[in-house]
Amino acid sequence: MTLTEKDSQYLWHPYTQHKTSQAPITISKGEGALLWDENGKEYIDAIASWWVNPFGHSNKFIADAIYKQLTTLEHVLFGGFTHEPAIKVAERLMEILPKNQQKIFFSDNGSTAVEVAIKVALQYFFNKNEKRTTIIAFENAFHGDTFAAMAASGISFYTQAFQGMFIDVVRIPVPLKGKEQESFDALNNVIENYNCAGFIFEPLVQGAAGMVMYEPEALAKLIKICRENKVLTIADEVMTGFGKTGKTFAMDYVSENPDMICLSKALTGGTIPMAITTFTQEIFDAFYDDDINKALFHGHTFTANPTGCAAALASMDLLQTGEMQANIERINASHLIFQKKIEKHSKVITARTLGVIFAVEIKSDSEESYYGSMRNKLYNFFIEKGVILRPVGNIVYILPPYIMTNEQLQKVYQTIEEAIEMV
Ligand SMILES: *Cc1c(COP(=O)(O)O)cnc(C)c1O
Numbered sequence: 309m310t311l312t313e314k315d316s317q318y319l320w321h322p323y324t325q326h327k328t329s330q331a332p333i334t335i336s337k338g339e340g341a342l343l344w345d346e347n348g349k350e351y352i353d354a355i356a357s358w359w360v361n362p363f364g365h366s367n368k369f370i371a372d373a374i375y376k377q378l379t380t381l382e383h384v385l386f387g388g389f390t391h392e393p394a395i396k397v398a399e400r401l402m403e404i405l406p407k408n409q410q411k412i413f414f415s416d417n418g419s420t421a422v423e424v425a426i427k428v429a430l431q432y433f434f435n436k437n438e439k440r441t442t443i444i445a446f447e448n449a450f451h452g453d454t455f456a457a458m459a460a461s462g463i464s465f466y467t468q469a470f471q472g473m474f475i476d477v478v479r480i481p482v483p484l485k486g487k488e489q490e491s492f493d494a495l496n497n498v499i500e501n502y503n504c505a506g507f508i509f510e511p512l513v514q515g516a517a518g519m520v521m522y523e524p525e526a527l528a529k530l531i532k533i534c535r536e537n538k539v540l541t542i543a544d545e546v547m548t549g550f551g552k553t554g555k556t557f558a559m560d561y562v563s564e565n566p567d568m569i570c571l572s573k574a575l576t577g578g579t580i581p582m583a584i585t586t587f588t589q590e591i592f593d594a595f596y597d598d599d600i601n602k603a604l605f606h607g608h609t610f611t612a613n614p615t616g617c618a619a620a621l622a623s624m625d626l627l628q629t630g631e632m633q634a635n636i637e638r639i640n641a642s643h644l645i646f647q648k649k650i651e652k653h654s655k656v657i658t659a660r661t662l663g664v665i666f667a668v669e670i671k672s673d674s675e676e677s678y679y680g681s682m683r684n685k686l687y688n689f690f691i692e693k694g695v696i697l698r699p700v701g702n703i704v705y706i707l708p709p710y711i712m713t714n715e716q717l718q719k720v721y722q723t724i725e726e727a728i729e730m731v
Contacts, residue, residue, distance in 0.1 A: 311346060333691070338365025341712040343696070352695050354720045356709045359515065359547050361578030363626050364711045370577045370622040377618035386414065386611040393617030400624050401586065404556050406565040410589040413604075414582070414612040418546035419452025421570035421583035422508070424606055425542045426456040426475070428568065428587065429506030432540060432594045435602045440505040442476045444498055444539070449479075450516030451508060451544055460508050463516060478502055482514065483526035495530055499537045507534050508542040511558035511566075512662065515547040518703035519667035521660050524561040531564035540591070541566040546583070550574040551627055551636050551710065554663030567591060577623035582616035635710040639664045642714065643706070646721045655728050657702075667705040670728055686727050695723045 309317070311334045321332060334346045341364060343351045356362065363370065377393060384391060398412050415421055426443060433440040445451070445460040452458065458467050459474035467474075478498045483491035498504065511527060514520040534541045543566035548558035552574070555561060559569065568591065572583035595604050610616075626632055643666040650668055651659040657669040672682050683699045690697040697704055697720070704724055708717065 340364040341709045341716050350694055351691075352712070352716050352720055354695055354697050354706050354708050354712075356574075356707055357578060358573075359552070359707050360573045362551060362574050362710045363577050363623065363632070364709050365578075367577060367579075367626075369626060370579050370619055373618045373622035374579065374615055377615045381614050383610070383613050383615065385609075387607065391612070391614050391617075393614045393621065394612040397584075397612075397617045397620050400621065401584070404624075405569065405586060406557070406559055408565045408567075408588050409569060409586040411587040411592045413585045413587070415585065415608050416581050416610055417452070417583050418544075418570065418572035419454040419457040420608060421546060421572050421585045422451045422457040422460065422542075422544055423454045424585040425544075425568045425570055426460065426506065426508065427606055428585070428591060428595075428604065429540045429542065430475075431604065432591055433505050435594050435597070440503040442478055442498075442502040442504045444495065444504055444507040444534075445477050445479055446482045446509055446514065447479050448482070448514060448517040448520065449508070449510060450514065451510075452546075476502070478504075482520060483522050483530065484520070485523065488523075488526045488529070491526065492529060492533065495533050499533070499539060504537070504539045506540040506542055506567075507531075508544055511543045511545060511548055512553060512561060513548055513558065513665060516700070518669075518700035519660065519665055519705040519707075521662055521667075524563070528562050528564040531562070531566060535564070540568065542568045542570065544570045546570050546572045550623070551632070552663050552665055552707065554636060554640055556627070575623065576616055576619035577626065579619045579623075580613070580616040582613065582620060632710055636664055638714070639708060639710065639712065639717065642717050650721075650725065650728075653725075653728060655731075664710060665705065665707050667703055668724065668728075670702045670704065670731060672702040672731075682731055685731055689727050689730055690723060693723045693726070695720055697724070 312331045316331060335343050336346050337344045341353055343353050381391060401412055413424055415424055443460055447462050449460060449462045451460040456475055459477050461467055462479055480494035480498060481491050512521060512524060531541050543559050545557050549571045559566060567588050569586045576582050595602055640663055643661040647659045647661050650656055655671045657671055659668040680701055682702050686699045706720055
């Protein structure tokens with residue numbers, strides 16, 4: 309049996325209708341921004357393997373840190389025990405996170421980071437004997453696939469089978485340019501009519517919705533409204549964190565600080581699954597009591613895995629080098645030039661850039677669904693050309709590893725231009 313045949317015999321892939329989709333491509337090697345399949349065909353990874361990989365595949369520096377940690381202390385339970393890598397990660401994050409963030413809680417993936425934040429928001433009020441059970445979220449949000457994260461997500465594709473089984477979530481519109489007041493009014497209205505515990509949002513960029521962008525001033529205003537009404541705010545930086553927007557965190561653009569922040573994806577440079585939820589001292593204090601019932605009874609077996617922590621420390625080292633910061637600026641400048649060129653194209657509705665994130669919306673005759681026909685046509689074209697891009701309906705976005713070369717970037721742009729001509 310070939311690997312592909314064995315795959316189809318045994319494996320169930322994410323977001324995949326196995327009856328109608330093509331067989332997956334077997335990747336056998338990765339280096340820098342490139343991947344190679346089992347037949348030696350080369351691909352440019354223009355979406356950093358679902359936004360996790362800023363420093364390139366098979367990065368030696370991170371691999372060495374992981375190996376060193378694996379052969380010193382690979383894992384120890386985090387209940388009743390601690391270790392230096394976890395403490396160092398906390399110290400490093402304290403240096404770079406918004407100053408009001410004082411406590412960090414480890415888990416394994418973006419969804420669990422969100423799950424923890426939502427549970428903490430709900431229990432915070434439970435511990436204070438206040439009845440607040442509604443979570444506010446944006447339309448078309450994506451916060452992950454576990455139950456509370458899914459409840460907060462607004463993309464029906466992911467959640468339609470589970471409607472009616474969720475925690476209480478009320479949705480408000482995203483403060484898109486020119487529509488900010490609608491969003492502010494909706495938030496005030498929701499806060500007035502429901503007992504709201506928290507507001508969760510993807511700061512400045514809604515990734516899974518198709519890199520939908522909005523301004524920091526609008527987000528600051530929404531956070532301010534929440535603070536005035538004692539509604540806890542949760543910045544889901546799972547996608548935006550660690551340089552994607554051009555600053556370390558998207559919240560670095562925003563004048564108001566959130567109460568909680570969710571991190572994952574690029575946290576370990578795309579090597580080991582790990583996530584972190586961070587909190588203010590005030591939130592921690594609402595759980596700090598003689599009464600054991602007020603504690604946070606949440607944990608995962610691999611909480612604060614030392615190997616993951618070592619990978620996170622190495623990743624933060626790399627992110628903070630002058631070379632990596634220059635790469636982020638180089639890619640941003642390059643995107644802006646391409647945006648200027650492409651947005652004039654007659655088949656383009658709009659294009660946008662923030663940091664290393666670029667998105668272009670292509671005109672389509674029919675309403676394009678998430679996994680519609682244009683999307684499939686585009687995706688197949690990109691794969692054939694050796695460029696990994698996963699369009700969202702009629703939106704094509706690039707989120708490259710920061711080490712992608714100019715030459716590789718130009719090939720990605722050129723392939724997108726060809727695709728626009730083709731559809
Ligand atoms: C990817 C993502 C998640 C979910 O992370 P997983 O690791 O896939 O569970 C949550 N929030 C945002 C903003 C994301 O982009």
